[in-house]
Amino acid sequence: MKKATFCLWMSLWAPVSFGAQSIFDPEQNTWTINNGWVYAVFELTPEGHFLAREVDDLHSGDRWTASPNQPSALIRLQAGNELFDARRQYVLVNHGVQTTTPAGVRQSIVLQDLNGAAQFTLVLKVYDDQPVLRYGLTYRNLTGSITDVSSINLLPWTFDSAGKHFTALRVNQWTADSRNFESYQADLDYDGAAFEVLAGAHGQQCGWLALRDDHTRGLFAGWEFDGRSKATVRQAGSEGFLDFSAAVLDLHHPVEPATDFAMPSAFLGLFHGDFDEAGYRTQRFVEAVLAKPAPEGKTFPYISWDSWAYQEQIDEQTLRRNADIAASLGVELFVVDLGWARSIGDWYADPGKFPNGLAALSDYVHLLGMKFGLHFALTEADPKSPVFRANPDWTSSENDNYHGAVSLCLSHQPTRDWLIQQGIRIIDDYGVDWILQDGENMVKKCTKTTHTHDPADSNYSNAVDGLNAVVSAIQAARPNVYWENCEDGGNMMTFNMVKRYVTSITNDASGSLQSRRAVFGATYPFPPRFAERYMPDTDGISPYATHSYRFGGPWVLMNRLTDVTPEQKGFLAQQVDRYKSERGLISSGKVYHIQAPAANATDVIQSYNPDTDSAIAVVTRAQSDGPEFIFHPKGLDPDQRYTVWFEIDPSVYSLPGAQLMDTGVRVDLPTPYSSDVVHIDHQ
Numbered sequence: 001m002k003k004a005t006f007c008l009w010m011s012l013w014a015p016v017s018f019g020a021q022s023i024f025d026p027e028q029n030t031w032t033i034n035n036g037w038v039y040a041v042f043e044l045t046p047e048g049h050f051l052a053r054e055v056d057d058l059h060s061g062d063r064w065t066a067s068p069n070q071p072s073a074l075i076r077l078q079a080g081n082e083l084f085d086a087r088r089q090y091v092l093v094n095h096g097v098q099t100t101t102p103a104g105v106r107q108s109i110v111l112q113d114l115n116g117a118a119q120f121t122l123v124l125k126v127y128d129d130q131p132v133l134r135y136g137l138t139y140r141n142l143t144g145s146i147t148d149v150s151s152i153n154l155l156p157w158t159f160d161s162a163g164k165h166f167t168a169l170r171v172n173q174w175t176a177d178s179r180n181f182e183s184y185q186a187d188l189d190y191d192g193a194a195f196e197v198l199a200g201a202h203g204q205q206c207g208w209l210a211l212r213d214d215h216t217r218g219l220f221a222g223w224e225f226d227g228r229s230k231a232t233v234r235q236a237g238s239e240g241f242l243d244f245s246a247a248v249l250d251l252h253h254p255v256e257p258a259t260d261f262a263m264p265s266a267f268l269g270l271f272h273g274d275f276d277e278a279g280y281r282t283q284r285f286v287e288a289v290l291a292k293p294a295p296e297g298k299t300f301p302y303i304s305w306d307s308w309a310y311q312e313q314i315d316e317q318t319l320r321r322n323a324d325i326a327a328s329l330g331v332e333l334f335v336v337d338l339g340w341a342r343s344i345g346d347w348y349a350d351p352g353k354f355p356n357g358l359a360a361l362s363d364y365v366h367l368l369g370m371k372f373g374l375h376f377a378l379t380e381a382d383p384k385s386p387v388f389r390a391n392p393d394w395t396s397s398e399n400d401n402y403h404g405a406v407s408l409c410l411s412h413q414p415t416r417d418w419l420i421q422q423g424i425r426i427i428d429d430y431g432v433d434w435i436l437q438d439g440e441n442m443v444k445k446c447t448k449t450t451h452t453h454d455p456a457d458s459n460y461s462n463a464v465d466g467l468n469a470v471v472s473a474i475q476a477a478r479p480n481v482y483w484e485n486c487e488d489g490g491n492m493m494t495f496n497m498v499k500r501y502v503t504s505i506t507n508d509a510s511g512s513l514q515s516r517r518a519v520f521g522a523t524y525p526f527p528p529r530f531a532e533r534y535m536p537d538t539d540g541i542s543p544y545a546t547h548s549y550r551f552g553g554p555w556v557l558m559n560r561l562t563d564v565t566p567e568q569k570g571f572l573a574q575q576v577d578r579y580k581s582e583r584g585l586i587s588s589g590k591v592y593h594i595q596a597p598a599a600n601a602t603d604v605i606q607s608y609n610p611d612t613d614s615a616i617a618v619v620t621r622a623q624s625d626g627p628e629f630i631f632h633p634k635g636l637d638p639d640q641r642y643t644v645w646f647e648i649d650p651s652v653y654s655l656p657g658a659q660l661m662d663t664g665v666r667v668d669l670p671t672p673y674s675s676d677v678v679h680i681d682h683q
Helices: 003-013 273-292 314-327 358-367 386-390 413-430 458-477 510-520 545-547 566-588 657-663
Strands: 021-025 030-034 038-044 050-055 062-067 077-078 082-084 088-100 106-112 120-128 132-141 147-152 158-159 166-171 183-187 196-198 207-211 218-221 229-236 243-250 253-255 260-262 264-274 303-306 334-335 342-343 346-349 371-376 434-436 483-485 503-507 530-537 555-558 590-595 602-609 614-621 628-631 641-646 651-656 665-668 674-682
Touching: 003 082, 021 088, 021 106, 030 106, 030 273, 030 334, 038 120, 038 132, 050 264, 062 158, 082 120, 088 120, 106 158, 120 273, 132 218, 132 657, 166 196, 166 229, 196 207, 207 229, 207 273, 207 510, 218 229, 218 243, 218 273, 253 260, 264 273, 303 566, 314 334, 314 566, 334 358, 334 386, 334 434, 346 413, 358 371, 358 413, 371 413, 371 503, 413 458, 503 510, 503 530, 510 530, 510 602, 510 614, 545 566, 545 614, 545 674, 566 602, 566 614, 602 628, 614 628, 641 657, 665 674
Parallel strands: 303 334, 303 555, 334 371, 371 434, 434 483, 483 503, 530 555
Antiparallel strands: 021 030, 030 038, 038 050, 050 062, 077 082, 077 147, 088 106, 106 120, 120 132, 132 260, 132 264, 147 253, 158 243, 166 183, 166 207, 196 229, 207 218, 218 264, 229 243, 342 346, 590 602, 602 614, 614 674, 628 665, 641 651, 641 674
């Protein structure tokens, strides 16, 4: 490196106080985007190739530069017979900079293919105080005929591997039979074998991955798409590069002449440290930029009650009795689950169950001071429902068999229009504050030639033109109603999901241990509020059970409250109060994954809030392990003194942060299935 270049880099290394900016150098044809944390350079070369040159971390000094052996091109797309990649040549048409909300800059760059086949608009965004570059690409068909976009790359990044050794992390989604948010780390194969992430609705993993080298230099990435995708990262060690990719599966999207196709956005982030740091930086970015704002700050995540303990055997009087008890416990949201309607898809209240109308129950719940929520399996309908009798072709070509219903194809325009109308009517008719969206697979597979979508494009169409379009239209019409994502459990954990829902279920009423496992994994990529838990009747009511649901997003009671004893009610009310006092600390803190849950072990998850310099940890002993656990908290100020106290053990300690983190603190767990909650407060 030349001395002048080195001096320039050293001047850029130190964090700066100015807001985000983008600077164009017309002599070099380079764009430099800088927010004081991210420093990224892009170039339109003299030969007409548009390339990423580097993405650097100004806080740590970590640099991610392009490989001399493999160019990094942000345009990687196949349209018809035309392949647009690093070898393609472009001419600059236009470019411009705008400010963003939240504070940041948006750099747009319009390039036209030299062969006149396409025009691309690349949008690059950085936000103040975020180590993340977010980007999107729009393709315009300049040919005189329809072209099918058959391949796009949502992670089109290649970097110099610099002879380093890399470890990658992914997190599974949830299914009842096999996966439960397990995290998986693996060393990248030096010879190019790919580390894979199969994401999206009904996919295997969450739509996120992270990677770090032996010097704790790291990258994380997420893509904003609910359909199925396949992402990879691989190291071509002998050729000296690290290559990322993320493909939308089964893509065949027709684009008319002179019209646009917008790729789903994605983001690339920087971190320095362990994978907890990668998760924290992802979560802070999600909360600041992507996520639908949470309702009423200090009262969210909610404590709620859901009727599923009764399954579909619900009626007005049963629900009124449960509502009385729920309100006395301090429940904030009362949700009527599956079984309220005449049938799935016939979205009118069952008059036999609700002789006074469902609105009367909603009014009663509101009088008790709670919000009213309703289950809505919008992608399904009973085969005998009026909608299917009138429109038998609205079915998807593949059925997910949700409680005997048949799957709808949401990207078929008449289906979509009907569903939007139904959603708005349900909200208005029944005074709904909260929608529990459910279904077996929210992005349907459909190859019907009689529908308005292309038969070969249902993955993209049913995600973007189907599910996203329906939910967005209902939310735009009724913006004060909040939505919960549930796909038979946490099976659509994507960074598009967070933009429309304020929370997502992780475990689907599967019990204490499974709940802790789900939260442990889901809080790597997602903020804690997107780790909602359903507590079933089968768990019983004990400190072990309630502590198992303390950490994460909304805590949902699924107990038959009319069967709960007075003593249990008193205990539950106490636990609800404690949950409410701690939810803000947990949801806004940095999550430390200290020891993963297992059937024969003790597990620990911690949140540290840098604003209050305080921490909370849930320590839970499962079936067997020792009668005590030495807990080593993380993230504390080593020079600060802290008060340590417990919710069960009466012991109180005053210890410096350095000692707490080094030698730890003892947590008594005298029997199997015992637990405690540890509080560490700044003195």
